[in-house]
Amino acid sequence: MSSDNPSLPATPLPRVGQQTAWRDFLSFTRQRGGFQLGLAIVALSLGLAVFGPHIGPYPTETALPGMPLQPPSWRHWMGTDVSNMDIFSRVIAAPRIDLTIALVSTAIAFAGGVALGVISGFFGGGRGVPKLLSEGIMRAADIIQAFPVFIFALALVGFRGPGTENVIAALAFLNIPYFLRITRGAVLQVRERPFVEAQRCAGNSEWRIAFVHVMPNALTPPLANISPTIGFSILLTSGLSFVGAGVPVPTPEWGSMIAIGAPNMMTGQWWTALFPGLVLGIVILGYALVGDGLKEFLDPVNKR
Amino acid sequence: MAATLLQVSDLTKIFPVGGGHQLKAVSEVSFTIRRGEALALVGESGSGKTTTGRCLLRLIEPTAGHIQFDGVDILAQTQRQFRALRPRMQMVFQEPYDSLSPRMRVGRIIEEPLRMLPELDAAERQRRALEVLGMVRLGRAAYDRYPHQFSAGQQQRIGIARALVTRPDLVLLDEPTSALDVSVRAEILDLLSDLQAELGLAYLFISHDLTAVRRVCQRVAIMYLGRIVETGETEQIFEAPLHPYSRALLSSVLYPDPASRLSRYVLTGEIPSPIDLPQGCHLASRCPMVEPRCRSAYPPMDRFGEGRSVACYRAQEMRALGGLTTH
Numbered sequence: 001m002s003s004d005n006p007s008l009p010a011t012p013l014p015r016v017g018q019q020t021a022w023r024d025f026l027s028f029t030r031q032r033g034g035f036q037l038g039l040a041i042v043a044l045s046l047g048l049a050v051f052g053p054h055i056g057p058y059p060t061e062t063a064l065p066g067m068p069l070q071p072p073s074w075r076h077w078m079g080t081d082v083s084n085m086d087i088f089s090r091v092i093a094a095p096r097i098d099l100t101i102a103l104v105s106t107a108i109a110f111a112g113g114v115a116l117g118v119i120s121g122f123f124g125g126g127r128g129v130p131k132l133l134s135e136g137i138m139r140a141a142d143i144i145q146a147f148p149v150f151i152f153a154l155a156l157v158g159f160r161g162p163g164t165e166n167v168i169a170a171l172a173f174l175n176i177p178y179f180l181r182i183t184r185g186a187v188l189q190v191r192e193r194p195f196v197e198a199q200r201c202a203g204n205s206e207w208r209i210a211f212v213h214v215m216p217n218a219l220t221p222p223l224a225n226i227s228p229t230i231g232f233s234i235l236l237t238s239g240l241s242f243v244g245a246g247v248p249v250p251t252p253e254w255g256s257m258i259a260i261g262a263p264n265m266m267t268g269q270w271w272t273a274l275f276p277g278l279v280l281g282i283v284i285l286g287y288a289l290v291g292d293g294l295k296e297f298l299d300p301v302n303k304r
Numbered sequence: 305m306a307a308t309l310l311q312v313s314d315l316t317k318i319f320p321v322g323g324g325h326q327l328k329a330v331s332e333v334s335f336t337i338r339r340g341e342a343l344a345l346v347g348e349s350g351s352g353k354t355t356t357g358r359c360l361l362r363l364i365e366p367t368a369g370h371i372q373f374d375g376v377d378i379l380a381q382t383q384r385q386f387r388a389l390r391p392r393m394q395m396v397f398q399e400p401y402d403s404l405s406p407r408m409r410v411g412r413i414i415e416e417p418l419r420m421l422p423e424l425d426a427a428e429r430q431r432r433a434l435e436v437l438g439m440v441r442l443g444r445a446a447y448d449r450y451p452h453q454f455s456a457g458q459q460q461r462i463g464i465a466r467a468l469v470t471r472p473d474l475v476l477l478d479e480p481t482s483a484l485d486v487s488v489r490a491e492i493l494d495l496l497s498d499l500q501a502e503l504g505l506a507y508l509f510i511s512h513d514l515t516a517v518r519r520v521c522q523r524v525a526i527m528y529l530g531r532i533v534e535t536g537e538t539e540q541i542f543e544a545p546l547h548p549y550s551r552a553l554l555s556s557v558l559y560p561d562p563a564s565r566l567s568r569y570v571l572t573g574e575i576p577s578p579i580d581l582p583q584g585c586h587l588a589s590r591c592p593m594v595e596p597r598c599r600s601a602y603p604p605m606d607r608f609g610e611g612r613s614v615a616c617y618r619a620q621e622m623r624a625l626g627g628l629t630t631h
Contacts, residue, residue, distance in 0.1 A: 194403040197363055198466070203390040203420035216407045 028297050035293030041286025042227070048092050049099040053252075056089030061250045069269045079271035081260055087271065090252035091279050097253050101164060102233035105171035106226060112172070113179020114215070114222050116141075120180065121187025121218070122210040130206070138184075141177035149174055153236055157245045167246050171233045178229065179222050186218035193217075224295040231287030238280055254280040308372075309473055309506050310337040310360070315369035317355050327579050329355040330366070331530045334605075337474065342500055342507035344517040344538070346553070347527035350578060353510045356527075357476050360508065361395055362386050374473065391420050391470035398479040400459035404451040404466075410437075411447035414466045421470065436465040439502075440495060457488035461495070468499065474506045481516055493519050514557045518542055523611065526550045529578055529586040531602075536612035546608060546619040548591050585616075593618050 029035055053060055058076075068084035070076055078087035120137040123130035144152070156170035190196070191214055199213045238255025240246030247253040249260075254276040261272025317330040330352040337343045345353040359366040362383065371378050373393065378386055394417065397403035404413050414433040418424055424432070430447075437446055440461040451459055460480060467475050477496065481489040497520050500507060509521050517524060518538055525535040526549065534547040545551040548571070555569040573590040576582075584599040585591070591598065597617060605613045608623070616622065 194397050194399050195405045198395070198397060198403045198463075199405070199416065200363060201361055201390060201393075201395045202417035202466070203387045204416070205387075213405055217405070 025297065029293075032293055034289050038286045038289025038291075038293060041283060042290050045095050045099060045283050045286065049095040052095050053093040056086065056092055058086035058089040060085070060090050060093040060252045069264060069272070071269070072271050078275040079269070081257070081272050082264060083260075087257070087261075087275055090257060091254070091276055093252040094254045094257070094276070094279075095283070097164065097247055097251055098234050098237055099230075101168050101171065101237045101247075102230045105168045105233050106175060106229045108168070108172035109175030109229065110179055110222060110226060113176045114183045114219070116176065117180040117183025117222070118187055118210050118215045118218065121184035122191050122206075122214055124184070124188070137180070141180050144174065145177050150236065150239055153240060154243065154245055157240055162240075162245050162248060164247060167237055167240055170240075171236060174236075175229055175233065179225060182221045182225050183218060186221045187214055190214050190217045220298045224291065224298050226291075227287050227294060228291035231284040231291070234280070234287070235284050307338050308336050309339045309341075309374060310508075311370075311372040312336070312356075312360070313370045313372075315356060315359060315371065316367045317352075317359055317364065318367045321579055325579050328530050328581060329578065330359065333369070333527075333530075333532050335525050335532060335535060337506050337508060339473065340500070340504040340506055341523060342505075342509055342521040344509045344511060344521035344524045345527060346511060346514065346517055346524055348512055348553075348575075350529070350575070351527040352530040353527050354478055357395075357478055357508060357510050361390075361393055361476060387420065391417060392472050393474045393476065394467035394470060394472040395476040395478065396460070396463050396467045396480045399483055400456045400463055401451060403463055404459060406451060408450075409447070410449055410451065410454075410462055413451070413462065414469050417466060417470045432469055433465070436469045439468060439499065440465045455488075456484055457492060460484060460488075460492055464492075464495070464499070468503070468505075471503075472505070474508065477507055477509045477511075479511055479513075480509075482511070482513060489513075489516070496520050514542075514554060526553065529575065529581065531586065531615065532605075533587075533616070534614045536608075540612060544623070546612075546614040546622045547616045548593055548618075548622065549587050551622070593621070 029039070058064060063083045063085055064080065066084060068080060068082050070080045070084070072079045076086050076088065078091060080086055081090075116137050119130070120134040123134040124138075125131070126134070147155075153170045153174055156173065157166050160166045160169075187210075196209060196214060199209045204213070234254075237246055238253070238258070241253050241255030242259045244256075244259070246255060249256055257276035258273045258280075261269070261274075261276065264272040265274075313334045315330055315333045316328070319327040319329055321327045333352070333356055335343065345356060347353045355364070358364045359369075360371060362378065366379065369379070373389065376389065378389060381389070404410075408416075411430065411433050414436060415429045418429045418432060434444055434447060437444065442458060442461050442465070446454070446458075446462070451462065454462065460483075464480075480496070481492050484492060493516055496507070496509075499505060500520070507521065509517060511517050521538050523535065524538050524541045525532045526541070526545075526547065527533065528549045534541065534545065534550045541550060542554060545554050548569075551569045552571045571587075571590045571592070576586065576589055582599075584601060585594075585603055588594050588598045595617060603615045603617045605615045606619060607613050608619065614622075
């Protein structure tokens with residue numbers, strides 16, 4: 001009707017919101033050294049997950065000729081282990097398996113936790129079948145979280161035997177309740193906002209309101225939780241491998257390397273377990289730093 | 305086509321408030337809205353006007369009563385059945401920004417109610433959305449933008465566009481201007497008036513802003529503590545309210561012209577708690593004209609001429625008191 005409106009220009013404006021968000025992120029990052037360090041570590045670990053097995057100087061799963069347990073030297077930066085495999089090559093190859101497990105299991109946990117969190121948050125306090133569903137989800141989460149995490153992971157893997165897929169399944173299962181609770185909390189706030197009621201007036205079904213209108217506005221907290229969960233999953237993977245319930249032995253993996261090296265620590269070959277442990281610690285720290293930074297960046301209260 | 309669009313009778317909403325107490329937010333409210341008529345529901349905070357509106361759209365379920373919309377008893381329908389009727393009853397919300405999905409573009413927000421009209425294809429939906437954007441005097445450029453890129457007044461126009469896109473018969477306006485600046489408020493009120501005349505819309509205008517009501521509505525119903533105390537034509541009521549509460553409410557309005565001094569009519573005392581209200585007239589504790597019978601039984605709605613009803617035993621004497629303005 002009225003195309004000549006003084007208050008609005010005739011051509012669509014650029015997406016102001018997205019541009020400022022990116023600029024905000026850059027200036028936020030510039031002010032925080034810890035967050036920068038975390039980003040660097042995360043980037044490096046992802047790079048190693050892709051290229052690590054190919055850039056090491058020695059094969060990662062075959063013993064070298066000669067004496068085992070060589071100390072760090074110019075030829076073997078981190079020494080060799082009891083089977084005379086080069087520790088440096090194995091340490092940088094390990095992200096391939098550790099990160100794959102962590103990323104895949106976290107992705108599954110995110111998807112499952114968010115979906116269940118939206119259901120339990122949106123329909124919580126309601127009536128009928130959705131309410132029962134919501135209650136059921138929360139009680140199941142309580143049960144899962146009532147067990148000590150590591151013991152539960154061990155039990156789950158023990159149930160089906162060691163192996164990459166089983167570790168992924170166990171970790172995903174364990175992490176779902178965390179994403180669920182975080183999402184539920186956000187949904188409980190979002191569902192009270194008037195636009196939800198407006199969508200009801202528009203004739204949307206409750207399920208559509210929950211997933212199309214409420215969920216996109218409740219994703220920030222679970223997104224911020226992804227990074228620390230990845231770190232935690234790497235740690236748990238290594239823990240499982242350490243006790244022999246994770247990734248089978250010749251595959252380069254930090255936890256199993258620590259396990260192989262641990263007996264040698266007693267007899268003075270400190271490098272066998274120290275280097276994989278150190279790298280493991282640094283990587284987990286990196287993901288934790290990124291998680292902290294993102295949480296702060298995404299929280300409107302802390303912002304500026 | 306029947307002249308009566310909406311008929312509400314004895315609508316009651318009780319909220320349990322713990323300890324066996326009850327909050328009667330709305331009690332036995334009855335009113336009708338004709339096609340193309342704007343009815344104002346006026347009262348202070350807590351008078352139950354918003355609860356009444358939300359019951360009409362089934363956003364909350366009333367405890368008792370009947371609501372007939374165009375001859376259909378909507379309370380007899382399931383929520384699923386009622387969804388088919390929603391395109392004909394739309395709502396504009398109090399909070400301009402918060403009533404729009406923040407992560408959706410304006411075009412999509414406006415088209416959302418059209419999903420209930422499956423006969424429209426995507427092109428037709430877009431055509432309709434652009435059409436209503438024009439009606440609310442926003443250009444086509446608004447279609448691709450996000451709600452936060454607009455001012456509060458423009459956001460409220462988007463909200464109005466969304467309410468009109470399904471070509472409803474009735475629009476519920478829940479304090480549509482109370483979150484806006486005074487200057488913007490007038491524009492929105494004019495827009496609402498124009499749209500009503502242009503499209504033959506019926507409004508239920510919920511507000512405590514009496515000047516806004518006078519500008520937009522043909523009829524007024526005044527609520528106090530969950531009950532309608534007086535209804536009538538806007539001018540009748542504004543000129544000579546017959547219920548002591550209406551009189552006090554209307555005499556509190558400030559007019560810019562100091563010459564039109566009002567005879568101030570002030571109620572003393574606090575509003576009683578709406579929890580477990582005593583029997584009798586709710587105004588009895590504050591009313592300057594209170595009589596013993598006011599405390600024993602709630603006064604019935606008495607008719608005073610065409611379309612005028614008052615729930616007061618002493619309305620007749622009030623009428624003798626004359627109008628509000630002393631020119």
